[in-house]
Amino acid sequence: xxxxxxxxxxIAVDGPAASGKGTLARRxxxxxxxxxxxxxxLYRAVGxxxxxxxxxxxxxxxxxxxxxxxxLEALNEADTQATLRTAEAGxxxxxxxxxxxxxxxxLQAQRDFALHPPAGKxxxxxxxxxxxxxxxxxxxxxxxxxxxxxxxxxxxFLELRxxxxxxTIDEVLRDIKDRDARDANRDTAPMKQAGDAHLxxxxxxxxxxxxxxxxxxxxx
Numbered sequence: 001x002x003x004x005x006x007x008x009x010x011i012a013v014d015g016p017a018a019s020g021k022g023t024l025a026r027r028x029x030x031x032x033x034x035x036x037x038x039x040x041x042l043y044r045a046v047g048x049x050x051x052x053x054x055x056x057x058x059x060x061x062x063x064x065x066x067x068x069x070x071x072l073e074a075l076n077e078a079d080t081q082a083t084l085r086t087a088e089a090g091x092x093x094x095x096x097x098x099x100x101x102x103x104x105x106x107l108q109a110q111r112d113f114a115l116h117p118p119a120g121k122x123x124x125x126x127x128x129x130x131x132x133x134x135x136x137x138x139x140x141x142x143x144x145x146x147x148x149x150x151x152x153x154x155x156x157f158l159e160l161r162x163x164x165x166x167x168t169i170d171e172v173l174r175d176i177k178d179r180d181a182r183d184a185n186r187d188t189a190p191m192k193q194a195g196d197a198h199l200x201x202x203x204x205x206x207x208x209x210x211x212x213x214x215x216x217x218x219x220x
Contacts, residue, residue: 047092
């Protein structure tokens with residue numbers, strides 16, 4: 001398990017879908033020259049693998065088989081990244097992420113990344129929904145990044161409509177709310193703010209302002 005006294009330094013960034021946590025975490029990783037892991041991409045990759053195999057993301061066996069075959073190295077490929085950002089990938093991810101067997105399979109990979117960052121980095125930044133509570137509960141710094149459902153839906157709509165001009169903002173908002181409910185109410189590792197995490201609401205912030213606010217918190 002991650003430890004405050006351990007090196008490297010670990011920063012946990014949690015929050016709901018489209019809150020801006022991923023962009024923020026990447027900016028912080030660049031600022032500190034730390035390794036970065038988008039843990040949501042792990043679950044998206046599992047969900048997409050199930051769909052590609054003709055399986056059902058809600059089926060325990062299908063989801064576990066895909067999780068066991070997951071290769072972290074493949075997540076950095078451009079084609080893979082594009083596939084993982086689709087609405088279908090997000091929905092599949094929320095289903096497989098609710099399964100205890102899948103989370104247990106991926107948990108150790110996340111902790112290994114945090115404790116042994118690649119490329120000799122001196123720190124690691126992980127973003128997800130249970131980093132500060134489950135994956136690295138004693139991370140040096142914890143952020144819980146959020147925004148209103150309406151703001152998050154607008155952000156996701158602008159991202160997704162490039163590939164789907166039939167998409168409506170109402171559909172995206174409904175998906176955002178459904179995703180929030182699944183993530184917050186699942187039995188295993190539900191999404192919630194750690195008691196010692198700093199709450200950062202990005203509803204009215206640009207990414208530059210959010211980064212400055214996060215850096216100010218870390219400096220304190």
